[in-house]
Amino acid sequence: MKPSGRGIAYLMLAPTIGLLVLFFLYPLLVAARESLYAWDLLTPPTYVGLANYRILWERGELARAFRNTVTYSAVTVAGSMSVGLSFALALDHPGRVAAFVRGAVFSAYVVSWVAVALLFMWLLDGDTGLVTRSLVALGLPKKSWLGDPDVAVYTLAAVSVWKIAGYSMIIFLAGLQDIPPVLHEAAALDGANRWVRFRHITWPLLRPSAVFVATTSLIISFQAFDVVRIMTQGGPVHATELFVYAIYEQIFMNLRVGRASALVVVFSALILGLTGLQLRVWRGKREA
């Protein structure tokens, strides 16, 4: 195509590139610089070298945020993928009921995290929560789902599974649509039962969708914040302090910009590492 003068291209890109640099790239540099200072937002900052990182390391705060985030993400991803896959398999047929249930499950992914978090606080309420009471009625021990430090992070993960299972489900449904029905018909004629067909036809052909869902939901769950802020505020005794919440706490509650920034630097490295992994997996998928 004939160039229509170069100026116009730069003019068209300038607002987008300008805003992206200002709000996505430049902040990373600012965080890297601030992480070398101690600053409480009130008095002038003082240079402290790597002390922020050292303190976070020595106090185990880094390891704790990392451990909690990994636990939460592992359970959320594994849970939402299993639920999403079973729902996709069970709902992959026409009919009003199936369509309605698909819609209901997916709608949880679309409504606000705030609504879901509040709803489950009520359902899991110690004395009067519907879920708590039902579980007791079923003979399970009465537990403080959000107040027990050994349980709380799994409770948050379970709520997140409820929220994002619909996302896995629709990706798997799209994957199922791409499987030619002829494969199943031929296998059925050969006498393959449902499980054999799932094992040898459906699952191998769904693998790319599974990899895609796994990597994207891993990144989503690494960034979790709303459930923590609303349901547990990082407690009890820091048991649900995920990375983003730890950063939030450092800057807005402890007024420690330097330490928050040090956490930001480590967290960006983690996220970029994860997305790097994601890109490699995707490229591998395309070449395969």
Place this chain on the structure above:
Amino acid sequence: MKTGSTVGRAVVAVAALGWVGPYLWMIVTSLKTLPELLHEPLALLPKTLTFAAYREVWNTVPVGRYLMNTTVMALLIALLQISLALPAGFALAKLRFVGKGTAFGLVLVCLLIPAQVTFVPVFLLLGQAGLVNTMAGLVLPFGASALGTFLVRQALLSVPDEIIEAARLDGASDLYIVYFLLAPMLRPTLAALFLLSFVFHWNDYFWPLVMTTDDHIRTIPLAIALLREQGSGMRWHLVMAGNVILSAPVLLVFAFTQKHLVRAVTAKGF
């Protein structure tokens, strides 16, 4: 699993109960009164149909203003993203210039950086600029969308150059071509982008929490979350009424645009 399979049916039943049930419980709770909630918290139906909880929420909290703030914010973000992504995507797809590769690489990198990573420095930056507690502070950080730019570029790659050439021969400027010739052709992409962006920012709790402390600029997700924190004692009927107010608009949009949303999410993968 076929329609007929017992396991399949059981899974469908679990899905229906587990995913419709909580919504119903939210609505039922919001229709109860405080005494009912205290005496029979698990009653499956409210004794009388009363909207008292809604009235109380409406009277104690400026819900109207919050809904307005949220809608304006989400609309501004979605429209700004689309109007900036169109020319940027056009330049990346159809124009030749020095630095094109770098610019595209930059868009791709920003696609990978979430607000949860950059909020500390962006908060400091906007604080220095005096934009805390302003609509600009809520909107500007999301004004440019790396995803939108990327999607528009991809969609434009499949538009033949001849259309653009012909319009240029007719004397149309590139900006005219982008906004009045190509934009209508990209309707499905732009609609998907608008929906994703609007719903995401309407629901967003994180950025308004960081950027606002003041009541006049607060958005509805923040206000509803505050309903639970403020006051003491049993107030779940109020919180659930707030929850209905918060989720009803999104569910309504969802009901009418489910097909588009599913397509958008499947294509985008977030």
